[in-house]
Every structure is written in C-alpha cells, then in structure tokens.
Amino acid sequence: MTIGADAPGTGAPTGVAGDLADLLRRVAARDRAAFAALYKQTSAKLYGVVVRILPRGDAAAEALQEAYVRIWEKAGDFDAAKGSPLAWMATIARNRALDEVRRVRPAFLEDLCEGFEPAADEVDPLASRERSEALAALLDCLKTLDDEKRGILLLAYYRGLSREALAKRFGRPVPTIKTWLHRSLAQLRDCLAT
C-alpha cells in the first residue's frame, strides 16, 4: 500500500521516499504504529542486505533486530538532506551485520567464498532498472574502474568480505588488495565530488 505523500507548496518529498521520511519523523516522536509500518515497508530490503553478509538464522536475526532497535533509537538523527531514508536504514543494517560477522568463525568466510557465484546470485547493479539519482551517479563512477577493481569493491560492499577473503577470492596478495581498494575509493570520491 503506497500513500502518495504529495504535499503541494511545502516541497516535501513525494512517493515512497517521502512516506519513509514521514514515518521516520513519526518514529522519532515515539509513534509505535509508524515504526511497525516502517518495518513492514523496509524489512525485506534490510534483510536482503543482511543475508548477503551473514548466514540466515541467529546471526542474521541478531543483526536485523539490533538494526531496527537502533533505527528506533536514532530516527531523530535522520537528515533527509544527506540521503534517502532507505539508504540510511540499510547502512545501519549493514553496519550491524559487519559487527556481527566479526564474531562468526573465520571458516564461514572461506565457505562463503567457495559457495557463491556472484554472477548468478547477485542482482547485477549495472543492469538497467529503476534506480535513484544517487545510485545512478555512483554506478556511473564505478564504471570508471576496471572490472577487477570494481568487482573487488562491490564484493567487499555486498558481502562484507575482509581483505584476506578478497585476496583469496581474487588470487592477489593482501597488500595489493589494500592498495587497490584505496585507489578505487579515492577515484570514487573524486568522481562523486565533480
């Protein structure tokens, strides 16, 4: 159910992002019904972020649930000028997942490397479909990286892999991975600033 949040004359955001921003405002005012509605609209996306990094079950449950507790506590911090509500929430979920993955056996990360074929499993971010302006800008900047370096960056982001896991995956030494990451990130930063 989408409620068209058209607010003529106020310059308020419309569409889904406007709905989420409004729900976050109400959550900041301790509106429990708004929080439940926010959860229903966003939990599948946030869970999708989490299970790319953690196995399903206790670890994913812990990360997702703690993420929403943090969203409840910090809803007042959301600043619409700095990004979309979903991106803000997904970052919180991703950070909780990254914290959680450090507690999981390192062996899991090895299994993860072996088990997944990104081409088959991942939603291809470069495939054309509806996307926000921010995502379009970021994807354009990512295209300026060569395939291997872009692949390393995206795998790091989507999977939360460490330098060691990336090194193993791509067959490169760890210091190389670190250098490449820094160069790619610097390139991204400069591209996005233009």
Place this chain on the structure above:
Amino acid sequence: MTLAPDDDFAAAEYALGTLAPGERAMLAARRQREPELDAAIRAWEARLSPLAETAPAIEPPSDYLAAIEARIRAHAPAAPADAVALELRRRVSRWRAAAIAATSLAAMLAIGFIVRETTRAKVPHEYVAILQKDAGSPAFAVTVDLDSRSLTVRPVAAPTQSGKSYELWLIDAQVGAPRSLGVISAGAVTRAANLSGFDRGVVENATYAVTVEPLGGSPSGQPSGPPVFVGKLIPVGP
C-alpha cells in the same frame, strides 16, 4: 580537511567493511572522540549507501517484529529514580532471546529466573510485580515489601488517561471479590501502606490488576471493567 590521508582511507575501509577486526575495533573507539574521523566515516557511508538499494527483497521470519519491539521495551530508558524498574529492565535486556516475546507466563518466569540467578538464597522480603497486558509491554511495576506491607507503584510505560483514573486491585481466591488498593498515577510513583489488612501468603500469591475507572476510582468499590494490566509478584530482594 584536517584528516590525514591514511585516516581517510581507514574511514573508507571502515565504511566498506574491509578492515581487520582489530583495526575496526580501534577505529570504532577512535571515532567516539575524534569528530573528524567520525565525519569521514559517515561521509564514506553516505557515498556507498546507494548500493544498498540493489539488495534483493527477502522477507524475514514473521516473528522478528515482535522480537524487535520486545528489545526496544527492554532498552527503554527509565524514569529518574526508578531504580527497581531500571534494574529489571537491565536484567531483561541482558537476556535478549526471542523467548521474551513468547507468552506472558514465559516472560514472567524468565524475569523470575534472571532475578533468582542473581539473588543469594536468602528469604526475600521484597517482591515486584510487572503489570502488563501482554508479554513485553510492561505498564506498571509494583514493589511490595512484605515485612512492612508497604506497596509502591511505579509507572513504566502506562499510557496516561485523561478524565479517568487507573485503580489497582488485589485479586485472590481467599479474599473473594477483588480488593481495591487505591487509585494509581501513570505519571508518578504512588506509595501506599494498605496491604496491612492481608495475610502475608495472600499478598504473596495474589494477582495484581489495574482497571480503568472514572476519575477518582470506581464508584462501586468493584472493578468497572476487565483488567488492562495484570501481574503477579516475583521475589527480588534482599
């Protein structure tokens, strides 16, 4: 920007998630006291966050929302000087499994279990009842000192009622009809010493219930409707 390039790359890798666990922990500590580092991490998170839009939508298990709401209630900050309710909340929040969102009985037993774990085996004289309408939504905490028969009611998360009063009742088969313990406030602590007419065993085993009554309490001396919050005493002290 006054941040060293190395720190900016560390911030970027922190946001990306590629730092080794020790490095990550160190940066997590540093960002608490270094605002530029904290700002750099946030800036990198903002640069990368659109990628989260590409996540596939996967429905989480259906019981997660209830578990989240239970965690939120366990985390909620207490009213000042609300020592007993705060201590119970701390104990509950340490025990963060999904079981707390299960049944009211399980929640009360679990609270009792945590409490008994940490109290030495002495004869308790202080008891607490969490009055709630369902698992994980405590409204009032009733503390009873069995020696002095004094009763203290602390609001935990009770919605305020305008034009109506909450009234506390003691319900026990031995005394027959519900006995009023007086009108209680949703905004402040209520103290009373009106348990002195009851046997210790009755006080210990009774069910404590809150109903919504006309302002000033029930005109009939009996509850006007069904209880909205219910609980039983669990030993917590000494």
